[in-house]
Amino acid sequence: MNFDYSDEQKFLKEEARKFLAAKCGADRVRAVLEGDHAYDAELWREVAAQGWLGAAIPEAHGGLGLGHVELCAIAEELGRACAPIPFASTVYFVAEALMRFGSEAQQAKWLPKIAAGEVIGAFATSEGPGPVGAVKTRVTGGKLTGTKIPVTDGDVADLIVALADDGLYLVERGEGVVAEALSTLDPTRSAAKLTFTDAPAERLGDEGGHTAMQAVFDRAAVLLAFEQLGGADRCLEMAKDYALQRHAFGRVIAGYQAIKHKLADIYVKNEVARSNAYYGAWALNSGAAELPLAAAIARVAASEAFWFAAKENIQTHGGVGFTWEYDCHLFYRRSRQLALVAGAPAEWRERLVGQLETRNAA
């Protein structure tokens, strides 16, 4: 039984934590929150130099060829640091879509550039409120037309994987693509409305639209779960540290059972999320048939854990937790971004039960 990170993976994770502690403090997150930049370009270059963008990309395509568990370890640390970079869009969605559906030529063209940090990706599926249903975006004669809103990192993406009614397409920024930045709950991650008008598009894989989208979501869900887990762990730490030094009624508030039990509740949810994220990592890394179910389990647990930890962290802080100056809201905002980016928790609960039904029927 080996249901944990290996020693080498733990080492990688520790190194990633040290690196991000040095390069991605709260000041860097705030600089994006309060500034005009869509992401932290310097951090992006440094992360690329570490090779993290290509952790799971094969060496033949310019990556490190490590594996998905290593990528999960990095994701956990990026979540803990609340990193303000387009890592998820580029790596979890676009690189994964290319590795899952791309032709050899498409992979050879794009994966090395992604691994090197030369190309930012975005995954464009939503066209309005509610789950992604009937898609209006169409492709005729290799030209894609439609509107996608919101597209995380759509304003800075060089390569867009867009969902049309008949499948996924690769669209490069430029001809026929107009991006308008959107105001969102989490300004540390940018988002845009993308309008495509006869944009040159190249088919990615031959799966039908929703099947292909869901296959990408399943892979991304596992990786996002690790980011959410890292964020939830950080919230628990913040709440604990604050409660241990804040005095009220003559003693530290960490001694009150109302606070102790609240933090214990966060801990329980985080451990459930961790165990289920590991299960997702196993399924993703081994190519198991259970991936759709494991991804749903990991995502529901992680979304719940991060939301709970982020909101109760603010509550534990009391009034100061509600101020702009304290960092609690950075994680509260990020918990919303990560919970919605690949479809809301309710959609994943539905998908989970759907998987149970098909599994039992089979």
Place this chain on the structure above:
Amino acid sequence: MDFEDTPEEAEYRAKARTWLENNVAAHERERFPDPLTRARAWQARKTEAGYACITWPKEWGGGGGTPIQSVIFGQEEAKFPSVQAGYFTIGLGMCVPTVMGFADDATKQRFVRPAVRGDEIWSQLFSEPAGGSDVAAIRTRAVRDGDDWIVNGQKVWTSGAHYSDYGIVLVRTNTEVPKHKGLTMFWIDLKSPGIDIRPIHQMSGKSDFNEVYFSDVRVPDAQRLGPVDGGWKVALFTLMNERLAVGGATGVGPADILKLARELPGSDGPLLHDRAFRERLADWWVLAEGLRNTRMRAITALSRGQTPGPESSIGKIIAANQLQQIGNAAIEAEGQFGIIDDPDLAPMKGAFHDAVMWAPGLRIAGGTDEILKNIIAERVLGLPGEIRTDKDVAFKDLPAGG
């Protein structure tokens, strides 16, 4: 990140599986007058093959194996429902390890092997009406009389006392000092004169536990485990093993209510098509998988020769609450019919109703939800302990009530 055995583990598992297939079959061919005799015979069979108390030294009747071997055998044995029985769990999980830790050689020679074989069963007598979560508040008194002690008082929630032979009992030997400092541990013969064992009538109507009354019970000083007034440390040693022994809940789970929901009518088609039900089912499934995968992490630690981390402490909180919620969701889903617990009429022979009536006990046994959260907060997260107003007060001066 995988669920694979190491080559050594795989070899051990294969051997265990073969042994189980052969021996369960042989065991099932034998006839026994009652379930206890049947369980004893299976335990003896395991002992001879080194599969009882796998981690204990061979000289004490154990298997001389590793914790991961014990887990592997447990996983394989669990596939054979006909040999599942709980008679020896508390004795071998908590009591006999305490005897091994604190008794003299002659006592260990006399008692350990018969307990491993299942010939003799042990009970744990700690809880009292005045001390449940606060075990150190117990009031059962032992007073020195020559080479003996005279014990008077009452224990509660003693599992299996009615079929047990021996027990370990925590008593108060000094009331002039603070509560933790006046306790002493003894082993006792449950057939001693003056011991009266009565079943507790639980809210469910069943009786799984006992009250044990002590009236001038004479216990030789030679049966003392640890120093006079030094019983608290001995009790902590025993309780370290408790949550492992109580551990996983049995009973209905998400798969059972999924099956039920396929058949039960909802507002529009089967209940399984109901959106609100599906959301709850997903959450139950996530928690059940969370528990299963957390166990896998604990087993991984054992496999690597490490001690499982505090993550295993979350198990009982989740399992007990989940059992209560799933049981209740099922009966509510049955509408007016849900009140019927007749096994001939209720789904799954009333298993959901049993869950509703058993779960309140599981949320209390072996550490209440609240005590477990304190343990997580204090021992895992390092938050301060509770303020104890009784810490420096002699036991006799403590306010007593309820």
